Amino acid sequence: MSNRIDTTFAQLKAEGKSAFVAYVCAGDPDLPRSLEIVRAIADAGADVIELGVPFSDPLADGVVNQLAADRALKAGATLPKVIEMIREFRTTHETPIVLFTYLNPVYAYGFEKFHADAAAAGADGILALDLPPDEQARNAELTSQHELKRITLIAPTTPSERKAHLAAQSEGFIYALSRSGVTGAQAAPSAAIGEIVAEIKQATDTPVCVGFGINTPDQVAMVASVSDGVVVGSAIVNQVAENADSDDLVAKVKAFVTPLIQAAK
Numbered sequence: 270m271s272n273r274i275d276t277t278f279a280q281l282k283a284e285g286k287s288a289f290v291a292y293v294c295a296g297d298p299d300l301p302r303s304l305e306i307v308r309a310i311a312d313a314g315a316d317v318i319e320l321g322v323p324f325s326d327p328l329a330d331g332v333v334n335q336l337a338a339d340r341a342l343k344a345g346a347t348l349p350k351v352i353e354m355i356r357e358f359r360t361t362h363e364t365p366i367v368l369f370t371y372l373n374p375v376y377a378y379g380f381e382k383f384h385a386d387a388a389a390a391g392a393d394g395i396l397a398l399d400l401p402p403d404e405q406a407r408n409a410e411l412t413s414q415h416e417l418k419r420i421t422l423i424a425p426t427t428p429s430e431r432k433a434h435l436a437a438q439s440e441g442f443i444y445a446l447s448r449s450g451v452t453g454a455q456a457a458p459s460a461a462i463g464e465i466v467a468e469i470k471q472a473t474d475t476p477v478c479v480g481f482g483i484n485t486p487d488q489v490a491m492v493a494s495v496s497d498g499v500v501v502g503s504a505i506v507n508q509v510a511e512n513a514d515s516d517d518l519v520a521k522v523k524a525f526v527t528p529l530i531q532a533a534k
């Protein structure tokens with residue numbers, strides 16, 4: 270069976286378009302509305318959904334994503350419920366899902382069971398954010414056994430040799446960070462992004478998406494012009510935060526992402 274991530278990127282490539290990858294925290298502001306938000310973002314035309322598993326100590330996340338994880342945890346989100354949310358999403362949508370997670374909730378759930386259940390529910394890829402090197406082989410075994418793509422994160426501070434090694438082993442797409450630091454909008458994307466992408470592309474044919482600090486349609490268009498896809502997280506999550514008490518939450522998030530998605534095309 271072909272993987273939804275590969276199919277999506279092949280199609281975009283044939284059309285000469287870049288992907289729009291939307292990050293949201295699963296269960297924010299609560300599980301039912303989070304599912305509706307993900308469906309609305311998919312309906313707006315997002316190519317890939319990055320679904321974050323909320324965790325109490327999200328060390329790579331800036332304040333916007335930290336607060337989202339807090340809201341989700343307070344509203345009762347757990348990894349089993351996030352997996353259930355994916356299963357429900359799959360009854361209506363085919364948009365690829367990458368499950369983004371810190372390892373702690375995965376260990377608590379069971380490493381092997383996590384891969385099996387995530388795949389069975391309809392996840393297409395996994396990004397395990399803090400996977401230590403000695404667990405990588407086991408993770409790779411499990412992802413290939415369950416036909417999940419292992420998404421690779423490459424930072425600008427990753428040494429060139431290691432970049433090439435990671436790129437050569439990558440699956441689905443590579444997530445290139447536009448800068449070091451944590452998620453969120455501290456600074457506009459730098460002009461060096463084109464060079465970062467070009468360097469990675471020397472080592473692989475796997476599509477390269479760029480994220481961190483991309484917030485506006487202009488920034489999306491700029492990054493899309495030098496990459497295969499653009500990831501936006503905090504800007505969308507911030508809309509969830511600002512409208513969490515509104516009856517129009519889902520519509521507001523959809524209206525916010527629509528021009529961002531169009532800018533990637």
Ligand SMILES: O=P(O)(O)OC[C@@H](O)[C@@H](O)c1c[nH]c2ccccc12
Binds near residue numbers: 292453483
């Ligand atoms: O929030 P930003 O700056 O738009 O960047 C995307 C980011 O939020 C999302 O991809 C993400 C959420 N948590 C992460 C942890 C590490 C790397 C990336 C992420």
